Amino acid sequence: MKNSRKGWLRKRLKITLIFLLVLGLLLVGFATYTVRQSFPQESGTIQIPELKAEVSVQRDKWGIPHIYAANSHDLFMAQGYIHAQERFWQMDFWRHIGSGRLSEMFGSSQVDTDKYLRTMGWARVAQQEIQEINAEMKAYLEAYADGVNAYLTEHQGSALSLEYTVLKFLNPGYKPEPWQILHSLTWGKVMAYDLGRNFESEIERAILLKTLTPNQVEELFPPYPQDLPVILPELQQGERAGKGRNKNVEVLLNSPDVLPALESITKPMIALEQLIGPRGIGIGSNNWVISGQRTTTGKPILANDPHLGVQIPSIWYEVGLHCTPKSAECPYNVSGFSFAGMIGVIISHSDRIAWGVTNVQSDVMDLYIEKINPKNSNQYEVNGKWVDMQLVQETIQVAGSQPIVQTVRYTRHGPILSDVSPNLKQFKSNQPLELPQNYAVALRWTALAPSKLAYAVPQINRAQNWQEFRTAASNYDVPAQNLVYADIDGNIGYQMPGKFPIRAQGDGRYPVPGWTDEYDGNQRMLQKIRLPH
Numbered sequence: 001m002k003n004s005r006k007g008w009l010r011k012r013l014k015i016t017l018i019f020l021l022v023l024g025l026l027l028v029g030f031a032t033y034t035v036r037q038s039f040p041q042e043s044g045t046i047q048i049p050e051l052k053a054e055v056s057v058q059r060d061k062w063g064i065p066h067i068y069a070a071n072s073h074d075l076f077m078a079q080g081y082i083h084a085q086e087r088f089w090q091m092d093f094w095r096h097i098g099s100g101r102l103s104e105m106f107g108s109s110q111v112d113t114d115k116y117l118r119t120m121g122w123a124r125v126a127q128q129e130i131q132e133i134n135a136e137m138k139a140y141l142e143a144y145a146d147g148v149n150a151y152l153t154e155h156q157g158s159a160l161s162l163e164y165t166v167l168k169f170l171n172p173g174y175k176p177e178p179w180q181i182l183h184s185l186t187w188g189k190v191m192a193y194d195l196g197r198n199f200e201s202e203i204e205r206a207i208l209l210k211t212l213t214p215n216q217v218e219e220l221f222p223p224y225p226q227d228l229p230v231i232l233p234e235l236q237q238g239e240r241a242g243k244g245r246n247k248n249v250e251v252l253l254n255s256p257d258v259l260p261a262l263e264s265i266t267k268p269m270i271a272l273e274q275l276i277g278p279r280g281i282g283i284g285s286n287n288w289v290i291s292g293q294r295t296t297t298g299k300p301i302l303a304n305d306p307h308l309g310v311q312i313p314s315i316w317y318e319v320g321l322h323c324t325p326k327s328a329e330c331p332y333n334v335s336g337f338s339f340a341g342m343i344g345v346i347i348s349h350s351d352r353i354a355w356g357v358t359n360v361q362s363d364v365m366d367l368y369i370e371k372i373n374p375k376n377s378n379q380y381e382v383n384g385k386w387v388d389m390q391l392v393q394e395t396i397q398v399a400g401s402q403p404i405v406q407t408v409r410y411t412r413h414g415p416i417l418s419d420v421s422p423n424l425k426q427f428k429s430n431q432p433l434e435l436p437q438n439y440a441v442a443l444r445w446t447a448l449a450p451s452k453l454a455y456a457v458p459q460i461n462r463a464q465n466w467q468e469f470r471t472a473a474s475n476y477d478v479p480a481q482n483l484v485y486a487d488i489d490g491n492i493g494y495q496m497p498g499k500f501p502i503r504a505q506g507d508g509r510y511p512v513p514g515w516t517d518e519y520d521g522n523q524r525m526l527q528k529i530r531l532p533h
Helices: 002-036 072-098 102-120 122-132 135-154 162-170 181-195 199-208 214-220 237-241 247-253 258-276 453-461 466-473
Strands: 056-059 065-069 286-290 301-305 317-323 333-338 347-350 353-359 365-373 376-382 385-388 390-396 404-411 438-445 481-487 492-495 498-503 521-526
Touching: 065 072, 072 102, 072 122, 072 135, 072 181, 072 258, 072 317, 102 162, 102 258, 102 390, 102 404, 122 181, 135 181, 135 453, 181 258, 181 453, 199 214, 199 365, 286 353, 286 481, 286 492, 301 353, 301 481, 404 438, 453 466, 466 481, 466 492
Parallel strands: 065 317
Antiparallel strands: 056 065, 286 301, 317 333, 333 347, 347 353, 353 481, 365 376, 365 438, 376 385, 390 404, 481 492, 498 521
16 A cells, blocks of 8 residues: 555656646746747848838848948838847837836836936927928938837737836836837937936035035035146136136025935936946046057057946947948948937948047036025026916826826926925025025026937938038037047048037036026037147
């Protein structure tokens, strides 16, 4: 009896082990199938009805795709398709950052971040750019969007990307919407923010004034040296650096109540940094170009080392864009690094020229402390008079919850960031400066006005010489960049295009009073210069 029971147990154990083994193999097979079905097709033929002619995509020994097309429409449409094949999750995620719509994907955990992003208003600025865009650029961006959408038509869920299989457990109803021109343009806003968050330094310096003297803060964060060569020598030193802080700013920053407001702004900034990547020590770039007079080959050497934050997948996507043949309608023959979500290549070389890009790290963000009417929170003071704010209603869709309506308030300087920051306090009435009973912190930033950056990329990609490159670079307004150049004729050059604030007073290193014109100015496009060769 005991032997028969042991035999029965061994049989049951054997059956159980076989079942578990089969189940494990099935799960491995399912996981492998789920992962592999989203892999890009790298051979064979793909039918895309919207193409005007046949397009060839050839991958080199490193797996880098080179696109060959007979016209510009097909070239950029194929680039959109190829980007979507390999990077659509990244594209989808970043477009939700750019428009402040993360809650649609990830639920209530991202509401605060969305409020911060909607207050910035990148999508609103991009919509203005769409209204101003010329026919050629619009056609390029539409062709790119059509390529992305051609891929989306045939791929959904796990066939689109493994991440959507995981997302389904969190948000079963999510389905990616078609790609739009807006989504390509908001990418530039995200990059401008990533490369130019210098208002964090304004906040940090102001907070340090609680425990350090102004001289000690300046010693820790020294201003840019004024004894170095300048690009525009006709500007006097006072014009370059402003007139510094005056007594009113000192009193304002010494207030025990304004600093908690500034500190509170850092919370959504940190949350966003976790999404788009860190900045700080070790995040920097360098580039250089050497004349052929100093090389053994007699030809220029150009090098570019951009240090954007490490991400998975990489922020860069290497690709070749080739017109067959080159013509006035299709003038591209470039290979280099693109951003998935945007047409063209950012850092590249063509059959005629090469160029590199690094960040200027210019101070293009200013914080203003605004006086708010105690009787009407939607009014602020300008030169002794109450002025109505511009109010913008934003509806945030939240996965698994009810929509949230947010009112974004604008002053003449820009959106009020302190509305999306907690722990605000009122000024005390016994300050030596006549301080407001109520206040808000507004941001003025060059990226919150329509930009021409989208024009610069394809124009640089098709430039044939220094003058064409320089003309194209003039549209590289936000973010400001250091551009180095070389061509097959032996010319080298340097250009620093960008839109910069020309301040009436102050140097942009600390928040300033916003209720007078004392600290106002304008924003100007600066660009120079050709190096000798």
